[in-house]
Structure formats: structure tokens, C-alpha cells
Amino acid sequence: MPCLNEAETLAVCIDKAQGYLQRSGVVGEVLIADNGSTDGSQQIARDHGARVVDIAEKGYGSALMGGIEAARGTYIIMGDADDSYDFSALDNFVERLRAGDELVMGNRFRGGIEPGAMPPLHKYLGNPVLSWIGRVLFRSPIKDFHCGLRGFRRQSMLDLHLQTTGMEFASEVVVKSTLGGLRVSEVPTTLKKDGRSRPPHLRSWRDGWRHLRFLLIFSPRWLFLWPGSVAFFLGLIGTLSIAFGPFMLGSVGFDGATQVYLAALTVVGYQAILFAILTKIYAQREGFRIPRSRSFDKLEKRISLESGALAGAILFVIGLVIAIVQLVQWSSSGFGELDATVTVRVSVLASLVMMLGAQTMMAGMFLGVLGVGLKRRP
Template identity: 25%
Template sequence: MTDERREISAEDVCILIPTLDEAATIGDVVDDFQELGYTNVVVIDGGSTDDTRKIAHEHGAQVLTQSGEGKGQAVREAVSYIDVPYVLMLDGDGTYDPTDAETMLEPLARGYEHVIGNRFADMDDDAMKALNGVGNRLINRSFRFIHGADYEDILSGYRAFTVDSFNRLSLDSDGFTIETELAVECVKHGVETTVVPVSYSARPEESETNLHPIKDGGTIILALYSLAKTNNPLFYFGSLGVGGIAAGGAIATYVLWRWLQYGVGHEILALVSAAAILLGVQLLMFGVLSDMLVTLHREQRRRLEQITRNARDQRPANESDRAFEYEDEGSEQRDE
């Protein structure tokens, strides 16, 4: 992040709205943004069976139908069509407040590359069920523990980001875990990220959710753990290694107890115990080595990015110097 502040106009921002059967709310969402001056509204639809696409088009949005399935695939496909530097992304269910757009975009003007809207800062009492609230907080704590960053609300669908930073991320999630993957990739690639408070309202009665708290929550937790493989390998392989050592130790304790208590030997269980402990130790060592490699890679990437930034900062001055030299040479030739 730099101290220099940039001016972001409405023409520099694309409002990106992934949808699936949001006919009840999408028209109002598009209208609200256009009234605020954001006329570049892109709705990418995942094959709605209602009138979502028709309504969005009638209200002035550019409508795309995604070629694949899932919110993650829709977002990646839509960003590839965007030709402005900034994206403000939100769901089309009417739960996010368009008037928070300035709050979301302001950090980008200060040099941040990714902004997350914290729903818990101003949430309606009936906006989230108790089970969903518990699950969200559990997921946020798990993210903080596994990936070492506190983004407060990693499942928030209200995001603002630069297209350049998005293109640096290695995203392959096709479903609703896209928000989780975005948060992990921001940590992994050192994307300057901040969190701002936003309002979060209850869904209108006529709008139905596509999420299933228990099933989807479990999927997100598994995604957090799986993504630790490349972002925090010491935790990923270390936890597997500790699990193997603990399991082998428990079996070994049982075998020893049976031999001391009854004089009964369990050769096969003893071999299983030894194998589990050996595998656990190897995984733990592999986790340590992987963590060293990831740390080295991040340091090298930071250095390369710094060199690139320095070269970019110096280029205009050098180019202008050459322009002056060329102009002087031309003047001398004309004088002759």
C-alpha cells in the first residue's frame, strides 16, 4: 500500500453481480447503483429459471450467462470481460446496501487491493439465523488460526478489488467457496487487504436462499483445511503428522497394556503402530521443509514485485528524458 491517494470515478468501477433466481430483487439492486452514478453494472447469471436475466436487462444492466456452473466460475468468467481497473462485487439478493459502495471503494483509492465488507458491523437482527451466525464465527476463527490473518468476515459477498490483484490470484473454486478462496489467496499472494463495516439486511420474503448451513459450512471448513496445503503447509502436513503420531502412540499404548496385563502380544498391531508413528514423523518433517520453501518463495516474490514497482516508477522519468533528448537533437538539426 502506498501513501499516494488516487481518484476513483464511477466510470472506473464495474458493479459485478452474480445471480441465480434473483428476479424478486435484482431490479432494485441495479436501479440503486445506477441512481448512485454506477452505470457499468454487469450481471452474470448461473442459469436462472425465473426472469432474473430479463429484469436485469430491462433495468439497464449488461447481462452475461455463464458458460459453466457455480458462483466461483461465474466470477472468474465475468472478470475476464471487465475492462475497467476496479470491481465492486455483491450478491443480487438485496441484502447488501448499495450506499456502502463509497465505503467499499475508498480503501482502493488509498492503495489497498482488496476490500471485504464486514456484515457483522451493522447486521439486522433477523438477517442471519442463529445457526448461520455460529457457523460464520467458527469459520472466521478457523481461518484466523489456519491462515494467520484476521479478515473478520471471510464469507462476506461484498467485495471491492482491483482487476490486477484478482488476476494475480490462483482461483479454481467453482462454487460458493469462492469467498473463502479469495481470502486465502489474498494472504498467500500478499495482496493488500482491509476490512470495512457495511450494512447487512434480511432477505426479502419473496427471495429464497440457495445455501444449506450444515452441508455448506462443512464444505467451507474442508476448503480452508485443503487450501492450507499451499498457504500454510506446516499446519496442513503437521496436523496430519501429529494425528499419525497420536494414533500410533495410542495403538502402541494398547499393545503394551495388553502385554503387561495379560502377557498377550499383538505383533500386527505393533507393526501398525510403528508404521503410523514413522509416517507421522515423516509428514511433520515434510511440513517443516515445505514451510521453509513457501517462506523463501514469498520473500523472493516480494523482492521481484519491489523491483517491478521501482522500474515502473522510474520509467516515466527515463522516457521523458529520452523525449527531451530527441527533441533537442531535432532542434539542433533544424538550426543547422
């Protein structure tokens, strides 16, 4: 149980867990991962037979990860120490763990949410929406991503190299377990109103945003690659089309002004694509994405500082040649007045190709930075 000033409810939670161990015959311990309590929670835990581990680094995720590392059992069931979950009713979790599941999530929407136990904002918007996004992005079977009561195989969690320190740790466990091919399941869980007189540590908008940010950044394909690809190809096709002259779409005509905006759309889309690729490479090298994508591994091997710089240089030179041809044509006319519309069309195209080339070269250089070998501290 993660703990930060839970003196009001900690004892009853520990007693319920101890009672379950005795009743079920499960060999285990109650471990309190204390995150700097100042209300005497540590002594209360010891008085009720629990082992206390002090976790110096602040945060929900830090406390849980510290507890996981300090635990001695093969399996762990974690839950909040606010008496909102019933630690005397864990049979469903133990049954699924013994059946071979590596992560067993509680589902409060299936088990029941008592009146006042969950704010309406969380019940009808926050949890359902974030869980739906997680299922869509990662093809996860879990329908309650943020249930605080869950069981898992300890070594399986350690192998996932969990990183986050805040409330988004709850999402990270589900996402990485799904990506890692772990056996995942859900069991009904009842949520009741917690027994504390003070407000919860959870901050709805701040922590909700952290969960959403984690889900989106952890899936750059949906956030950057697909939208960026649509923007890039739409902008590029439009820019090239107008470079050869204005065209009509029904009764609407498109010319130089439209081309400028389409070129900007192309640049933004291309930047999104590059960001998605670089984010994925960084995540793979840091061990964030599990398992590694074989198709992306092949692409990564073909992308390097040198190949990026070469491709970027070729694009830049093409744009520069177009610009030089324009300059020569201008000089041949004695640097006199030009057809502004035609000149702008070609200038926009030349500028776009040079910008894409520069972006490609810089992306290649950044990839080179990611590839610098560093000695990792233990």
C-alpha cells in the same frame, strides 16, 4: 453481481448501484454474471442499464469468476443480487481501494446484522467458527470470511488463479489473497433481510462443509503434518522401546499387544506425513499456494522418484534382514517352539520397517507421476 433467478430483487440492486455511480462520480458499470436464470432476470438487468454476461458453468464461484474475467474496470465491487447489501453505500470500499488495498472485505458483525437477516446457526456458529479457523490456519486479519459484499483490484484476483466453482470461492479469495501478500482490509457492512420470497441458494451444512474442507485441505500442515508427526514419533519410539523388552510406566506394563497398536499408529502417522508432503507438492505445482515456500522448495528439489524409491528400498531391506535373521534362528532350533513374546516383539518391528519402506517407495512413485509433464489446454 452473480445472478440465478433473482427477478424479485435484481432491479432494486441495479438501481442502487447505478445511483451510487452517479452520486459518487465513479466511472463504472453494473455487470450481471447470470448463471442460467429462467425467470427473466437477464432482461430485467438490461432494462435497468446493466451489462449481462452469461456464465454456462454452474456454481457461485463460476459465476463470479466469469464476471471478474468479463469486467472492464480496474476495480470490482461484488455483492449478492438479493438486496441484502446496500449498493448505494459503497464509499468505504472505494476509499480503501483508492488507498491501495487490493481486497476490501465487508464485515457484517461490525456493521450490523438486522433481525432475521442471518440464521442463528450462521450467525453464532458457522461464520464465526469458519472465520476463526481461517485466521488461525492462514494468519489472516479478516474476521468475516464469508461476507458477500467485497471489493478488489481485478488484476490481483486474476493473478491468484482462483479455482473453486462453489460457495467455497468466498474462502478461496480471502485465503489466496492472504497467502499472496495482498493488501487486505475490512470495512463495516450492514446486512439486512433479503427481499426474496423463495429460500436462498445457500445450503447450510453442505456449503459449510465445503468451506471447512477447503480450509483444511488448503493447509495440510495443520490437518496432516503436525498430527501425523506426533503420531509417527510417539508410535515409533514406543515400538522400538518394546522391541527390547517390556517396560513399566508407573504401575502399568506394556508389552507385545501394546507394540502392535503402536506400530499401527506409526504407520498411520507416517502416511499422514507423506500425504501432507505430496499434497503440498501438488498444490505448489498447480499454483494453489501463493507465495511458494522457499524452504519447501528446497525440500522438494531433494525429493524425487529415485530418492524415494532408494530410501524406501533401504528401509524395506532392513526389515527383511531382521525377518531373515529370525528365520535363521528358528531354523537353528529345528523349527521348534519359540518364545512367543520375544518373537512377536521382533516380528512387529521387522514388519513395521518393511511397511514404512513400502510406503516410502510408493510415495516416491506417486511423486514421479506428479512430475510427468503434461500439455495444458488453454
